[in-house]
Amino acid sequence: MIELQAVTFQQQEKMIFNHVTFAFPAHQLTLVTGDSGSGKSTLFRLIAGFAQLSYQGNILLNGENLATASMKQKAQAVGMVFQNPSQQFTMRTLRKELIFTLENIGLAPVDIQERMNHALALGETTDLADKAINQLSGGEKQRAALTVVLALDAPILLLDEPFASIDPESRVRFIQKLKQLRDQGKTILLSDHDWSGYHEVVDAVVEVTEGQLQFGSLDKLTVDTVFHLQQADTTPFFDFQKVQITRNQRLLVETTSQLQTGITTLTGANGGGKTSLLKAMVQLEKYHGNMFLQGKKIRKKRQLYQTMSLAVQDAAKQFVALTVQEELAFCNNQQPEILTQQQAALAYFNISKNQSLFHLSEGQKKIVQLISMLSLPLDFLLLDEPFAGLDQHACDYFVEWIQQQATQQDFLIVTHRLAPLSGVSQHHLVLAKQTLQVGEQQ
Template identity: 30%
Template sequence: MKEMTQLKPLIEVDQFSFDYEQLNEPLVSEVSFNINKDETVLLMGSSGSGKSTISLCLNGLYPEAVEGVASGDIFFKGNNIKDFEKGELNQNVGIVFQDPESQFCMITVENELAFTLENIQTPREEIAPKIDQVLETIGMIDYKYHNIHELSGGQKQKVALASVLLLDPELIILDEPTANLDPVSSLVFVNLIKDLKLETQKSIFIIEHKADDWLTFTDRVLVLNKQGQLVADDSPKSLFTTNKTLIENEGLFIPKVYQKQMLQPQNEVKNETSEASMVINDLSFSRKKTLILNSINMTLNKGEMIAIVGENGAGKSTLLQLMAGILKPKKGNITFLGHSLQKWKEQKLRQHMGFVFQNPEHQFITDTTYDEVSFGMTLNGYSEDVIKERTEQLLQNFQLSAHKWSNPFALSGGQKRRLSVATMLDETPDLLLFDEPTFGQDAQTTDELMTIVKDLQAKGTTIVFVTHDMDLVDLYCDQVYVINDQQVAFEGHPHQLWKQDALLERARLRLPDRLRHGQEVGETYDLVY
């Protein structure tokens, strides 16, 4: 194409719409906005409102990579992106996805970064210096030769960012980049982006459900409504003070600094004893001679809501899979409802226990949302009338009725998470295990999910979830276990955990928002535990 000239805005979106062929109405509808050079813009919207779709269209991956139809125009530096050669726009508009592993092609950090440079035909003699330079920038020079898949979540996200930085794009898109990170790794990543912005003056486009940590360097906030329409484009202060009703009506999180009244915990300390649902005794687990968990002891009582927390790579998800019987321990034993977990027959176990994976796609096995929800009921021999009634009710409860004939893999990240939970509720389980239950959820769907979970808890279901969301732990949990250095470092009520400053720092946890003080908008967020 002809040589580009510098024009403002850097990105111009003009009456842009996008829909998938199987949908009856646009996912994104007649959206118009600009992104200027050296500007940071944050995009908010409810789960399924089209946020990630917009980011992929800005990058040129959509609609070509999916069965989608686009109308309207997107311009980069005054040139319609339709006129760019394949791959040309991707070098100018880089994107870091929610799940960094979806971007990796190579085994080691060095090879992954070299692969990026080779793709843009970097002279061989320049590759090694550029790799060292970008690793110094993100603070990971010591991990140059490490296996990517052995890195923590925060480190993987930094490597994904490094790959994008090597392209030297003028716009960097971050699609919920901290969703899978522990609280401190999340803050470290935000501060890294802030420093990069100051040093490079690149434009940044951020998609997030929770804006709090990004506000110190965000120039504008865009809001999509549930119909995929742009309903706000304003400065953070103006939006969250004068347009708070709009944010609440769309079911979005209002940053804590703009909330007059903080939510208070609903989980009083309980003194009474209860019957155990699951008992874990001296459990250890290794993977390829590496000790992951060592001498874990836990008692999960019936009707309790329990959180398992810790830094990325601490072994939390591994522990949850051991509790579900998916993995077998190296030593120790697990008792569930009075019987050894290893002696349970698989079909019987699944009638009493539900497990929701960290990545929802890992549990999808059918072609439609409706069939996914009804699958377990069919296996358990329910009548067609009961299956239809229960399935329709679950779809309604989880706001999935409009997508019941959609392919589960075509849903948004938040919709996939709600579907993965709904598939576990064909019966009321005795134990329900969640790996990051609120991942990708807006404020409204988080509240609705927790209402359903609390209803199950009231019926006697034991709820256990792995999470990085300290507000969730603070508001709802009866017990919290901290995993650190392969062991249980803390067991008790969340109120007691918040007093353990040294442990919070060691386990890379932060206080819940209601207990953090002195963080006004415009102030630099240091590592506040």
């Protein structure tokens, strides 16, 4: 059981948790929900105890207070997957990360190989074990982070948005694996803004709201949303001519095709090359062949970024300033209506313009990134997993903004979370078998 006793935590001047007393049931799979920035990630960090956050009250794990325990003791009691998996790794490859982790908890060398192989199989990452972690896709990094946690074999698992960048097929399999781990006696807390696939698996829902925790209704875990396209008259505007993208001598993409005006959703399996394709389109990754925007050959020139740009998957990697206000000013669009829209968005999400970007939650970072990128006066905007870490209200807000912009701007959106774009996107492409294919409505 995970028990909070009169826990109070304040970050800077903001009260995150106020005298919270609550118990999470043992040996159950609990879905933790709440708006972006409500404190879900902070709750997991407090329970895990890895970050040495200063709080009042007590947190008991199976009856023990681990506040003064060693990191080794904590790691043996709790395994945690961070919302941003890039923050989780120390070593160059997953295999080295697993060996390093298991050595640190004192596992005998003779047992490390067996534990590692079991975790790689369970996490479906055997093929990733010796690849450089910084070369993995976002979804592959999430699977790698989950593999490390599974190798620890801790009785309590804290999973913070573990499937945000994982393709739907893998997501279904991993949810079932969590069910199996629960049935084996694990206590699992999982946060996710996408509730699809949980309705037959989750034992309890806990809501984080206004600094408190409360049990929610399982009825909110509805069945999967059907993805359908909006019908519209469109014309080609972007051409791929004999484009090939390779990495480490492996062919990722090979296509001769066109993009149509409007909003296009791009899906595909993790590691299939979607992010590499987007980077190549904005000339940030090498490729063979030619690309044309409105009939003009694309070249790596400064003027290109006045026409098209890419919102990258990890919002923090996009930032060039320290505060929210400085970041939004950097977009260099000072039109009164844009400034008004930016201020309205910050007010809606309760984000101060003076806040440090690096004190924001991952969801709030994504919000600021999207405000900034959608403020740019571009013809074509590429968005890589824009809904990762966002609650439904935030998704609805930005989809409405995208729809407004789509009257004068084209979008290519890579996402595994299709529900926000259902009935909004005019086109669906799938990157499969190294080529772009027309996707089916679901």
